[in-house]
Amino acid sequence: MKQRFKVVITDLMTEPLDAERRVLDDVAEVIALDAKSETDLIGKIEDADAVMVYHYLTFSESSIDRLTQCRAIVRPGVGYDAIDLAAARRRGIPVCNVPDYGTEEVADSAVAMAISLARGAHFLNSRLRRGVGQWNVDQATPIARLRGRRFGIVGCGRIGTAAALRAKAFGLDVAFYDPYRPDGLDKALGIRRIERLEDLLASSHIVSVHCPLTEETRGMIAGPEIARMPRGSYLVNTARGGIVDTRAVVEALASGQLAGAGIDVLEHEPPQQDSPVLAAWRDPNHPAHDRLLLNPHTAYYCDEGSDEFRTKGAQEVLRALLGQPLRNVVNEDVLPSPRPR
Structure with missing residues (x-):
């Protein structure tokens, strides 16, 4: 039986993960950590094949360096300032966003x-x-x-x-x-x-x-x-x-x-x-x-938009897992590297 990929959502999103699983269920297990700080990620992300990061925490070099097999870090939103792009580039990990949803x-x-x-x-x-x-x-x-x-x-x-x-x-x-x-x-x-x-x-x-x-x-x-x-x-x-x-x-x-x-x-x-x-x-x-x-950082939100950024973020993860071309890489020097599993 083919081993399933592991996708970790670091923060913000909790169960039920309907939008993510609608896209990824055939190929990956999706886990939401609901972390409040970067230290909450220790011991929980290291073997992830892809990571989805929102805006409640920083995703710094220390977290990126612990990733052993990550194919993409996806920000299901527009701003990606909380992710260390240079550290991801050094590790050959593409960072992607969803630039249009909101x-x-x-x-x-x-x-x-x-x-x-x-x-x-x-x-x-x-x-x-x-x-x-x-x-x-x-x-x-x-x-x-x-x-x-x-x-x-x-x-x-x-x-x-x-x-x-x-x-x-x-x-x-x-x-x-x-x-x-x-x-x-x-x-x-x-x-x-x-x-x-x-x-x-x-x-x-x-x-x-x-x-x-x-x-x-x-x-x-x-x-x-x-x-x-x-x-x-x-x-x-x-x-x-x-x-x-x-x-x-x-x-x-x-x-x-x-x-x-x-x-x-x-x-x-x-x-x-x-x-x-x-x-x-x-x-x-x-x-x-x-x-x-x-307002509490809610200008982006509508019900339809929430489903859109979650779905598009999951679709980018799926492309990364399957070795397909990525749509919105923001650390430009990094290309997806297909690794069949």
């Missing part, structure tokens, strides 16, 4: 946050729910008309592009900063390209972050960058927590530099209990409280 949902969430903040809906809902202020618009003013205001996008990949198209539907003047996108994207989308981040920030009523977390983008929007934005503007981050300094966001909300902020992703997830952003969000007496819209 494009619509994250773009929807980013623009929804921006519109809710800029139209005063979130602020008034927060204040009036606890009986603060009169039952009218006065405490939320000034509220500017959206049409013609600039919606600045940092990172115009799949999700940034989808956000741009949605923002255009509201009559916003959409501009983007992304030094890695080819010339002509602005013309194809009917939006503006701005060559310097500081110029985008200085001219945008709303800034929405859609770039990956890399060494280049880590801490890219902190206090000095927020200070460049027009006073009373809005900042939304549905990308990665490390790109935006949330402590600086809270300070800018308290000072009035920012009129509102929508944060779906934090530097630490789940946040530590002494997190300044968590404290401000929970404290009705904090000046940032009513202007901060906080």
